[in-house]
Amino acid sequence: MSSPAGWYPDPGGQRGAFRYWNGSTWSAQLSSSASAPPPSTGLGQPSSNAPQFGQYGYQPGMGYAPQPAKKRNTGLWIGIAVGVLVIALIAYGVFRLASQGGLNGGGGNAGGNSTTNPCPVNTASMAPIQHTNDGRVHGGLLSYPMLGSPWGPPQPDTRVPFGRDVREQVVTVEASYAPGNSWVASVLVGELAAGDGFFSPQEGSEIVVKCLIGAFYGNAQVGREDKVSKATTVGGKDAWLVETHLTFDIKNLKTKGETAIVLIVATSTDASSLFYASIPDTSPQFMQPARDAMAALTVGN
DSSP, X not given: OOOOSXXXXXXXXXXXXXXXXXXXXXXXXXXXXXXXXXXXXXXXXXXXXXXXXXXXXXXXXXXXXXXOOOSSHHHHHHHHHHHHHHHHHHHHHHHHHHTTOOTTTSSOOOOTTOSSOOOOOOOTTOOXXXXXXXXXXXXXXXXXXXXXXXXXXXXXXXXXXXXXXXXXXXXXXEEEEETTEEEEEEEEEEEEOSGGGOSOHHHHHHHHHHHHHHHSSTTOOOEEEEXXXXXXXXXXXXXXXXXXXXXXXXXXXXXXXXXXXXXXXXXXXXEEEEEEEEEETTOGGGHHHHXXXXXXXEEOO
16 A cells, blocks of 8 residues: 655655655655645656755665654654665665676676676566557667668567667677676666656666676676767757766676667656667777667657
């Protein structure tokens, strides 16, 4: 049974801050008062005079039911304690998810060189989204023209820990470099499942890049060099683009580096969509098709 709408102690754990629960999702805005009127702008960006939410990947369905805010000081401390417990439970669940394997590794142990794994939990039980059959590859509220051979046909992918409704095209670069593992060039679109949509596109891009480093490269140490990090727009929607070069050394894998392109688009007031491409250094011929797909992105279902 869902908790009633109202202001509750911020589940991100910020002292003295309250976040509005509308019965199904959390607001972007924070308030210093539990008696403030409901936010008028819904799940948009945080207001400039509000404290900034600092804990990524919070999902209300992870065992936390918000409790009404107390006017006494003891209620605030109870709320803070619950928030800390929720974050610990989420971290444990994320670790269990990430340990199931990465996107390129196809089933290896996750880890990378991150001391904490920020990947939010994938909502595998989400009902399928019906998209227009128009020869484009749809995921979330983004689509791009289908890439031709040697790219494979679009396939759903449930391994992406930060996304849902994901559709992906890949080209195998190194087949069976380890038992059950192949390395690929990939392009995908999907809905970003983190944070109930109340992060900015820039914050979302950092969530995804950290998740890539922490989950997609087994136990290899991963070097990162950002080439592009900038605001942009897609279909009139605010977006943030990150292009970074990652280096690694994985046993039996000839590929030692690749370019990752991450584009987060605020496709609606309460959700963001994701374009992601990974192009190994050993296959630079696949970079231009990936860039062409990104340039041709449109917003819609």
